[in-house]
Amino acid sequence: MSDLALWGLFLAVGIGTFAMRLSFVELYGKWQMPAFLERALRYVPASVLAALVLPAVVYPPGQSEWVLNNPQIPAAVIAALVAWKTRSTLLTLGVGMGALWAFKFLGG
Amino acid sequence: MRYRNAGHAFAHGVQTLLPLVPGVIPFGLVTGVMATEMGMSPGTTMGMTLLFYSGSAQMVALQLLHNAALPLTVVVTALIINLRFIMYSASLAPHLHKLPRRWTWSMSYLLSDQSYALCSLKLSSGELGVHAKYFYMGTAFAMWLAWQLSVLAGVILGARIPETWSLGFAIPLSFLALLIPNLRNAATLGAAIVGGAIAILAIKLPYNLGLVTASIGGVVAGVLIENLRRGEAGHVSAPAMERDAQ
Numbered sequence: 197m198s199d200l201a202l203w204g205l206f207l208a209v210g211i212g213t214f215a216m217r218l219s220f221v222e223l224y225g226k227w228q229m230p231a232f233l234e235r236a237l238r239y240v241p242a243s244v245l246a247a248l249v250l251p252a253v254v255y256p257p258g259q260s261e262w263v264l265n266n267p268q269i270p271a272a273v274i275a276a277l278v279a280w281k282t283r284s285t286l287l288t289l290g291v292g293m294g295a296l297w298a299f300k301f302l303g304g
Numbered sequence: 305m306r307y308r309n310a311g312h313a314f315a316h317g318v319q320t321l322l323p324l325v326p327g328v329i330p331f332g333l334v335t336g337v338m339a340t341e342m343g344m345s346p347g348t349t350m351g352m353t354l355l356f357y358s359g360s361a362q363m364v365a366l367q368l369l370h371n372a373a374l375p376l377t378v379v380v381t382a383l384i385i386n387l388r389f390i391m392y393s394a395s396l397a398p399h400l401h402k403l404p405r406r407w408t409w410s411m412s413y414l415l416s417d418q419s420y421a422l423c424s425l426k427l428s429s430g431e432l433g434v435h436a437k438y439f440y441m442g443t444a445f446a447m448w449l450a451w452q453l454s455v456l457a458g459v460i461l462g463a464r465i466p467e468t469w470s471l472g473f474a475i476p477l478s479f480l481a482l483l484i485p486n487l488r489n490a491a492t493l494g495a496a497i498v499g500g501a502i503a504i505l506a507i508k509l510p511y512n513l514g515l516v517t518a519s520i521g522g523v524v525a526g527v528l529i530e531n532l533r534r535g536e537a538g539h540v541s542a543p544a545m546e547r548d549a550q
Contacts, residue, residue: 208379212379216387221412239523240395241417242483242493242522242526245482252479285481286327289330297470
């Protein structure tokens with residue numbers, strides 16, 4: 197792809213993303229959101245985050261096939277328990293990465 | 305928390321964001337390394353990072369560019385992944401819309417999953433008082449700086465981080481650390497389970513439509529569970545749950 201096309205692409209995504217981030221802040225009052233939609237919004241973060249996390253854990257990097265021996269799964273379970281107990285990002289990351297390395301080492 | 309002045313609120317915002325930085329660094333490093341490995345120049349990579357300011361969209365765009373996808377496919381996919389910002393925008397709008405444009409535009413550009421997660425509840429409860437926008441800016445600016453610098457570090461490190469470190473796993477782990485403390489009631493838990501399950505099943509859908517399908521499915525599940533529990537609450541009074549749902 198040419199440099200010009202590449203920058204055009206970046207600009208398109210950048211402007212589009214900015215427009216979405218600004219959308220309702222700018223439109224507020226001119227277009228009232230239905231109450232139903234407002235209620236639904238509360239479930240967006242949990243839903244999106246889970247949709248980002250689970251496939252990334254269940255499938256090995258760069259694959260979309262289920263494999264039996266995947267050290268990411270037990271490592272993520274341990275990390276989830278740490279997150280539940282401590283609510284600490286740092287501990288969740290540290291324990292999760294440590295567990296992944298340990299399971300990889302044990303699994304050969 | 306009531307703040308003495310704007311600077312105090314901003315500093316507390318930065319401080320609140322700091323624990324999330326270790327989750328951002330590996331993500332940024334991986335993005336910088338990936339772009340460099342693909343032969344992108346440092347200037348191009350940082351330009352992309354500044355314009356996108358969205359890690360997951362940038363990662364996916366890099367992957368698609370690597371696979372020589374059509375430019376239109378790359379743009380559409382990146383924007384689909386960022387659709388969630390419309391929902392964030394809608395949820396923050398009641399608290400931000402009255403501010404002048406120089407505020408709303410910069411706050412919008414700086415809006416991230418992390419700042420949203422940290423600020424949305426605090427903004428709606430009103431606990432931040434008159435300096436709320438400075439608290440938001442503290443979280444948002446710290447997040448922006450951490451992101452730009454870690455991508456830059458990744459560009460500088462280039463391909464020197466060995467594959468065996470599995471640094472990519474830090475990405476789902478940092479999302480997990482954001483997700484788990486958010487699961488405060490049956491409805492949010494249901495939204496997460498359904499969203500995650502659909503995302504796993506729909507992994508092969510083209511254009512990353514699996515993520516969008518899963519997100520919508522999860523939201524529907526959350527609303528349905530909330531309705532069900534409301535129905536039960538009609539018979540037995542459950543004020544604690546109602547408060548929880550806020």
